[in-house]
Amino acid sequence: MAELLIFSERDDLAFELVSKGREFSSALHMKLSAALLGEKIEGKVDEYFAYGAQKVYLGENPALVDFSTDSYAEALYQIGKQNEVKILLLPSTKRGKELGPRVAQKFGAGCITDATGVELKDGNLTISRYSLGGNAVAMQMIKTPLQVITVMPKTFELGAKESKQGEIAKINLDLKAPRTRIIERQQKVGEKVNLEDAEVLVCIGRGLEKKEDLQVIENLAKALGAEIGCTKSLCTDYQWFSEDRLVGLSGKKTGPRLVISIGISGQIQYTVGIRDARITVAINKDNQAPIFAMSDYGIVGNLYDVVPLLTEKLKSL
Amino acid sequence: MNIVVCLKQIPDLVYIRIKDRKPILDGAPLIFGEMDRNALEEAVRIKEKIEGIKVIAVAMGGAKLKEGIKGALAIGADEAVLLTDPLFANSDTAVTAKTLAKAIEKIGGFDLILCGEGSTDNYSGQVGPRLAELLNLPQITYVRKLEISGNKVRAVRNMEESFEVVEAEMPVLVTVANEINQPRLALLKDILKAGRKPVKEFKAADLGLSSDEAGGKGTVTEVLSNLAPEQARKHVVFEGDLKDVVENLVNALTKEGVLGR
Numbered sequence: 001m002a003e004l005l006i007f008s009e010r011d012d013l014a015f016e017l018v019s020k021g022r023e024f025s026s027a028l029h030m031k032l033s034a035a036l037l038g039e040k041i042e043g044k045v046d047e048y049f050a051y052g053a054q055k056v057y058l059g060e061n062p063a064l065v066d067f068s069t070d071s072y073a074e075a076l077y078q079i080g081k082q083n084e085v086k087i088l089l090l091p092s093t094k095r096g097k098e099l100g101p102r103v104a105q106k107f108g109a110g111c112i113t114d115a116t117g118v119e120l121k122d123g124n125l126t127i128s129r130y131s132l133g134g135n136a137v138a139m140q141m142i143k144t145p146l147q148v149i150t151v152m153p154k155t156f157e158l159g160a161k162e163s164k165q166g167e168i169a170k171i172n173l174d175l176k177a178p179r180t181r182i183i184e185r186q187q188k189v190g191e192k193v194n195l196e197d198a199e200v201l202v203c204i205g206r207g208l209e210k211k212e213d214l215q216v217i218e219n220l221a222k223a224l225g226a227e228i229g230c231t232k233s234l235c236t237d238y239q240w241f242s243e244d245r246l247v248g249l250s251g252k253k254t255g256p257r258l259v260i261s262i263g264i265s266g267q268i269q270y271t272v273g274i275r276d277a278r279i280t281v282a283i284n285k286d287n288q289a290p291i292f293a294m295s296d297y298g299i300v301g302n303l304y305d306v307v308p309l310l311t312e313k314l315k316s317l
Numbered sequence: 318m319n320i321v322v323c324l325k326q327i328p329d330l331v332y333i334r335i336k337d338r339k340p341i342l343d344g345a346p347l348i349f350g351e352m353d354r355n356a357l358e359e360a361v362r363i364k365e366k367i368e369g370i371k372v373i374a375v376a377m378g379g380a381k382l383k384e385g386i387k388g389a390l391a392i393g394a395d396e397a398v399l400l401t402d403p404l405f406a407n408s409d410t411a412v413t414a415k416t417l418a419k420a421i422e423k424i425g426g427f428d429l430i431l432c433g434e435g436s437t438d439n440y441s442g443q444v445g446p447r448l449a450e451l452l453n454l455p456q457i458t459y460v461r462k463l464e465i466s467g468n469k470v471r472a473v474r475n476m477e478e479s480f481e482v483v484e485a486e487m488p489v490l491v492t493v494a495n496e497i498n499q500p501r502l503a504l505l506k507d508i509l510k511a512g513r514k515p516v517k518e519f520k521a522a523d524l525g526l527s528s529d530e531a532g533g534k535g536t537v538t539e540v541l542s543n544l545a546p547e548q549a550r551k552h553v554v555f556e557g558d559l560k561d562v563v564e565n566l567v568n569a570l571t572k573e574g575v576l577g578r
Binding site: 294296 | 330333335340342409410411414437438439440441442443444445446447449450451455456457458459471475476477478479480481482483484485486489495496536537538539540541542543544545546548550551552553554555556559560562563564566567569570571573575576577
């Protein structure tokens with residue numbers, strides 16, 4: 001029987017894919033399977049079944065202890081080849097995104113990364129993703145018999161768990177030792193934030209002149225009960241923020257009920273990240289800044305004047 | 318030691334216009350992708366540190382690439398291979414990787430292949446991993462720091478939760494992140510001199526690719542539509558005395574029901 005196979009190095013994201021995968025697999029008359037790779041994996045099987053996987057492959061192998069694309073791609077290839085895998089869904093995490101194309105290449109298959117939507121139309125999957133630097137959304141399809149799609153986290157909702165059982169398939173993988181060696185992992189410092197779940201966001205860009213001035217923004221965020229996000233230059237050039245707070249094409253795509261963009265000109269690179277916000281507000285001293293075209297409400301003015309006044313007003317409510 | 322840098326010519330998206338939701342790129346100047354430029358810069362920096370390194374730029378693009386490549390040569394690439402055959406037009410990532418792999422095999426004798434982790438236009442991140450697979454090389458992606466010693470590369474990868482330090486023996490394919498370096502600008506005098514550096518052109522036939530395998534005809538994906546998303550925003554801009562302005566904004570946000578927890 002043809003199969004829709006799911007693999008994610010993060011179980012929480014695998015469950016999102018499994019939840020939605022059920023819908024695709026039953027419409028396409030396929031079996032929904034998932035692969036667990038690495039070590040100490042057997043204990044996770046029941047949860048995969050609970051979200052709807054009908055079959056779970058267990059691939060324990062010394063080459064899979066650390067994530068190397070070399071070995072993980074080969075493992076998924078062997079599982080796919082020995083079974084009738086037609087669709088492979090992966091999360092568009094950094095690891096998923098480098099794994100997808102490599103597995104696809106092994107199969108000579110088409111692959112689409114960073115999918116923000118996958119829909120079934122007339123028995124085919126149509127996939128949407130941002131294109132042209134976020135200026136457009138491309139609807140695409142894959143023409144090969146096997147399709148590989150990496151899906152952005154949170155694209156699919158987590159389904160309900162049911163107490164279900166399925167088939168467990170221990171699989172013998174023939175893998176060479178990985179050709180890359182992980183010497184060490186330096187954990188990124190900084191608190192964990194989850195901008196994707198934030199209800200209110202205050203985002204700051206290059207209009208902020210120095211790091212010390214962040215206090216002004218923090219005060220506003222506190223008054224609003226908001227999380228703070230930032231643009232790419234504040235994150236990668238100035239390194240005032242960790243990547244957890246980066247909003248935009250190369251960072252988080254957020255969907256708060258309110259976002260206030262402060263001192264941000266409004267390049268598409270950033271605005272892609274706030275497109276799904278319900279209400280957008282801009283504060284910028286340049287009345288020609290493109291951010292105003294993306295805004296429901298705007299104030300033209302110096303952030304150092306406007307933000308403290310706004311903070312005071314909000315506190316007085 | 319030979320370093321191959323892969324470059325793709327793309328329209329400068331700063332010049333994009335949207336009309337009736339359709340992206341229009343007419344007249345946009347062609348540039349190399351942002352992270353492609355990081356890859357080139359990194360190759361040149363390695364060359365400046367270690368003796369006996371040759372940097373070969375392999376670039377795909379249209380007819381204007383013959384001019385555009387001078388920028389890459391001026392920055393420090395020693396020679397270039399251009400993939401400008403009209404048959405290569407409309408390649409998807411899979412065909413692009415196949416074309417690059419054939420070209421790199423034809424060049425031969427490479428130790429390190431450097432690519433951007435994604436292109437500035439579509440950022441699909443596929444060419445690097447696909448190319449590594451086609452050439453049977455290990456891949457190290459999202460690299461923010463790269464060191465070469467002897468036959469070994471040591472790279473720091475920027476992952477979501479950590480910086481991962483990875484080693485591998487060459488030959489290896491590395492994709493670089495934007496923060497790895499700040500690419501230098503080509504100087505006019507170097508651009509003028511770049512004309513003297515060797516530039517070859519490979520056609521589809523030179524690479525053994527038939528017209529059915531190359532470019533748009535060889536793709537494995539199809540674009541059904543490509544439109545700017547619809548954006549309906551209210552565009553209310555408050556002006557005047559700042560105190561009033563702030564008050565008006567807070568009133569509007571209260572009415573929208575987006576304040577309070």
